[in-house]
Amino acid sequence: MLGTKKADAGHILENVVFLELLRRGYKVYVGKVGAAEVDFIANGDEGEEYYQVTYTLNDADGKTLERELAPLDAINDHNPKYLLTMDYGPLVSHNGIKQINVLDWLLK
Secondary structure, eight states: OOSSSOOOHHHHHHHHHHHHHHHTTOEEEEEEETTEEEEEEEEETTEEEEEEEESOOOOTTSHHHHHHHHHHHTOOSOSOEEEEESOOSSOEEETTEEEEEHHHHHHO
C-alpha cells in the first residue's frame, strides 16, 4: 500500500475472492488434492463449490491453465467448479469447470 514493495496481483486477487465468499455467507476452506491445492472450497446453503483464482491465463505455453485446472479436474464429485481470472473473453467451460472473469463474478 505504501509503494515500497512490489505487490503480487494474483495474491491480492485471491484475498478479494476470499473476502467476497465470506461476505456471501460461505464457510471457506483451502483444499488439497494429492500435492495440488484448491484455492477455496466454499460451503453454503446450496452445497459445496470449488474455486481456483489466477490473475491471468495468458502465457505462451499454456502451463498456467494446466496448473490451475489440475486440482479441480481431480475432484470426482458434481459440485460447481470455477476458475476466476482477470482475462476477458467469452464464458468458457473446461470439462465442466466454468472460467469466469472475476469482475463479472464479483458483480453478480
